[in-house]
Amino acid sequence: MKFYLSSFSVLCTMLLVLAQAPVLAQELLEEPTPANSPEFTRQEKDLSRVYPDYFVINKDSVKVTLLEVTEEPDMNYVKIQEQPPKDLAGIVVTIEKIVNIASKVWKIVQDNKPVIDITSKYATAYPYGVTSATQLASWSRPKTYVYGFYAENLYGAVMIDCKYKFSYTYNGAYKGKGKYLTGVAVIPTSVTAGWGYRFYMNAEVPDSTIANVGTDTDPVAAMQMKLSWKMETVLKAVTGTSVYYIEGTGYFEEIASPWKKSKKVEDIKAAAPLLQESVF
DSSP, X not given: OOOBOOSHHHHHHXXXXXXXXOOOOOOOOOEEOOTTSOOOOHHHHHHHHHOGGGGSBOGGGOEEEEEEEEEOSSSTTSOOOOOOOSOOTTOOOEEEEEEOOSOSEEEEEETTEEOTTGGGOOEEEEEETOOOGGGSBOOOOOEEEEEEEEEEBTTSOEEEEEXXXXXXXXXXXXXXXXXXXXXXXXXXXXXXXXXXXXXXXXXXOOGGGOEEOSOSSSOBEEEEEEEEEEEXXXXXXXXXXXXXXXXXXXXXXXXXXXXXXXXXXXGOGGGGGGGSOOOO
């Protein structure tokens, strides 16, 4: 049975019971909280000396679960911030060259809270010269993958419970050619963190991962998104990264994850730009 410790009063009561609970043997992928981390409260510091296992994530408990695959009714899940030029006649469009004209790096969750205006942060994969999704046609309905992110401490209490959706619109064509992407976004729908825990999540789409996996005459856009997270307490900071691959055909795959048996980011040559450390 899972239980949550999200307030100080509940924490104090439960720790009296949890102190007798067995601690699971494990190999944690973690580091001491860096000196430049946000200041923790006196209560958090004092309690960490008495109950250190409360402030340590059980790495074997950390998981991301695919909860649902759905379609959005329209593109209102993001606020598309694009203004097409008034005169389209003077634009030279190169359909085989694909670019992201929207966000490259953005925060999703900061200090346990969804970032304000998250719905305006997204990535695109357009033919060079196109400045708006409205210049493309044949868009399919947006596809959404709903995920749950969970982590427990050494007492077995759920400390992080975050649900987010990975959404994108695909199949866009320019004058009947190509399959392009727009509105590629990660949107948190709920974030709960136990008392004494800080949770962060960022997204990154380096330009070098935007590619044409089709032909020059019939391009297919492809994109890789790096989703990075950090859980931090007064004692420990735990970080991780997943990489998602999306095509203009609608194809979607998680190609790297620290939680399941899949390729590691460092094993994917095309994902080399994603190896740079994330800034939270």
